[in-house]
Amino acid sequence: MNTKKSITFIGAGNVATHLAKAFFSKGFNISQIYSKSLTNAITLANKVNAVPIHNLSDLTDENHIYIVCLKDDVIEQVLNQITIKQKLIVHTSGSIDMNVFSKEGFENYGILYPLQTFSKDKDVNIDEVPFCIEANTTENENKLVGLAKSLANNVQLINSDQRKKLHLAAVFACNFSNYMYTIADELLVKNNLDLNLLKPLIIETANKIKDAKPALMQTGPAKRNDKAIIEKHIQLLADSKDYQDIYKLITENIFKNS
Amino acid sequence: MNTKKSITFIGAGNVATHLAKAFFSKGFNISQIYSKSLTNAITLANKVNAVPIHNLSDLTDENHIYIVCLKDDVIEQVLNQITIKQKLIVHTSGSIDMNVFSKEGFENYGILYPLQTFSKDKDVNIDEVPFCIEANTTENENKLVGLAKSLANNVQLINSDQRKKLHLAAVFACNFSNYMYTIADELLVKNNLDLNLLKPLIIETANKIKDAKPALMQTGPAKRNDKAIIEKHIQLLADSKDYQDIYKLITENIFKNS
Numbered sequence: 127m128n129t130k131k132s133i134t135f136i137g138a139g140n141v142a143t144h145l146a147k148a149f150f151s152k153g154f155n156i157s158q159i160y161s162k163s164l165t166n167a168i169t170l171a172n173k174v175n176a177v178p179i180h181n182l183s184d185l186t187d188e189n190h191i192y193i194v195c196l197k198d199d200v201i202e203q204v205l206n207q208i209t210i211k212q213k214l215i216v217h218t219s220g221s222i223d224m225n226v227f228s229k230e231g232f233e234n235y236g237i238l239y240p241l242q243t244f245s246k247d248k249d250v251n252i253d254e255v256p257f258c259i260e261a262n263t264t265e266n267e268n269k270l271v272g273l274a275k276s277l278a279n280n281v282q283l284i285n286s287d288q289r290k291k292l293h294l295a296a297v298f299a300c301n302f303s304n305y306m307y308t309i310a311d312e313l314l315v316k317n318n319l320d321l322n323l324l325k326p327l328i329i330e331t332a333n334k335i336k337d338a339k340p341a342l343m344q345t346g347p348a349k350r351n352d353k354a355i356i357e358k359h360i361q362l363l364a365d366s367k368d369y370q371d372i373y374k375l376i377t378e379n380i381f382k383n384s
Numbered sequence: 385m386n387t388k389k390s391i392t393f394i395g396a397g398n399v400a401t402h403l404a405k406a407f408f409s410k411g412f413n414i415s416q417i418y419s420k421s422l423t424n425a426i427t428l429a430n431k432v433n434a435v436p437i438h439n440l441s442d443l444t445d446e447n448h449i450y451i452v453c454l455k456d457d458v459i460e461q462v463l464n465q466i467t468i469k470q471k472l473i474v475h476t477s478g479s480i481d482m483n484v485f486s487k488e489g490f491e492n493y494g495i496l497y498p499l500q501t502f503s504k505d506k507d508v509n510i511d512e513v514p515f516c517i518e519a520n521t522t523e524n525e526n527k528l529v530g531l532a533k534s535l536a537n538n539v540q541l542i543n544s545d546q547r548k549k550l551h552l553a554a555v556f557a558c559n560f561s562n563y564m565y566t567i568a569d570e571l572l573v574k575n576n577l578d579l580n581l582l583k584p585l586i587i588e589t590a591n592k593i594k595d596a597k598p599a600l601m602q603t604g605p606a607k608r609n610d611k612a613i614i615e616k617h618i619q620l621l622a623d624s625k626d627y628q629d630i631y632k633l634i635t636e637n638i639f640k641n642s
Binding site: 221245303322324329344345350362371382 | 538
């Protein structure tokens with residue numbers, strides 16, 4: 127007898143794929159996979175033994191939970207088309223308020239926000255992904271916490287306000303860091319150098335935050351206010367006003383806060 | 385019979401400590417450790433069975449190589465006080481030109497630049513540290529490549545111009561990334577949230593560059609020009625003009641280059 131809950135996914139992108147596979151591997155029944163692209167629905171459905179659909183009217187109301195893994199800007203319009211309003215439904219976004227569900231008339235809803243960046247072809251160790259939970263009732267909250275704990279160890283209750291600030295912090299820590307890597311890569315390529323030279327340093331810099339607050343690990347010319355080097359760097363960036371501006375602004379900030 | 389070269393370190397900070405211990409563990413004889421602080425010289429010397437000194441006039445000329453691991457802004461003045469001018473001498477800095485040695489009358493010199501961030505109490509896997517080599521003659525170059533290869537696998541010839549650009553790229557990839565972590569940490573603390581929530585994401589973001597160019601891995605509101613979220617984030621940063629400015633400038637750049 128299958129005592130595990132059954133789950134339907136609305137969306138078949140990276141987040142849906144990683145979550146569906148993770149729940150499937152833990153013995154959950156994945157019921158339906160919806161995507162507006164039937165091909166995408168089929169691709170994921172095949173991996174988790176589910177039924178692919180590409181019309182929201184084909185959603186069955188027999189599932190325990192509906193997980194919406196869609197781009198932020200389409201969540202509301204898709205919710206508007208879902209007519210099953212009583213069952214527990216969640217989204218996985220860092221920045222969309224939970225009240226998007228009440229606005230669309232849902233009765234049982236919440237957030238299941240996995241704080242990780244999911245790539246198409248790269249496995250993620252789901253146990254270590256922090257899950258942020260919010261729900262409209264304590265009962266739903268308990269259900270979602272239980273669900274998340276079946277996948278991962280770090281499950282926390284985070285309200286919508288906190289979640290937005292967490293998402294903002296993640297933009298700095300991840301999106302902007304990645305852009306710093308991008309600038310570095312471009313500077314290297316221009317000079318016939320290879321990013322491989324910097325990879326160990328980049329990974330060590332990230333790993334250091336496991337042990338100490340990043341403010342304490344700050345190094346470099348800005349930190350020690352080494353004006354001669356800073357001036358040379360600004361000159362070396364003479365052919366990119368944009369990178370010069372970024373260099374100056376961040377350097378100034380690091381120095382001010384040192 | 386000990387056929388390994390003997391090495392003297394000028395400096396007893398993080399770089400000297402990691403390199404001296406690494407060479408010592410590979411069977412090199414570490415002859416003297418100089419630091420202007422005798423305490424620091426003794427601390428490192430005890431770890432590598434060397435003689436601590438705190439006067440440069442006590443340097444003996446019996447060693448094969450002298451490795452200068454000092455802060456950029458004191459390298460030249462320390463070199464000026466070293467009277468042994470014939471033996472092979474190198475520094476480990478990313479940004480100081482090799483001609484600092486010729487200016488000070490040295491005859492055999494070069495660069496041994498380990499591209500890694502060394503912390504006092506954190507072991508580094510030295511095999512994986514890229515070493516950048518430059519020297520004033522092919523013979524010295526060969527000696528330094530051999531020396532570096534006895535520690536690490538990725539040893540490359542990099543001239544002073546390239547090294548400066550590599551260092552500039554490292555400032556973006558590492559110093560500035562770390563500052564992005566610092567801002568994130570501060571935003572979290574202000575909102576009673578914990579950086580632990582973001583650690584897996586930060587480390588995964590860094591690890592992704594092993595597999596793909598960072599420009600291809602860019603995600604987030606700036607990348608998809610999600611104006612609603614960007615506007616909300618700018619509002620959330622209302623109490624920090626500095627962070628707002630950084631957010632705006634990097635967001636604008638990511639969007640422009642997408």
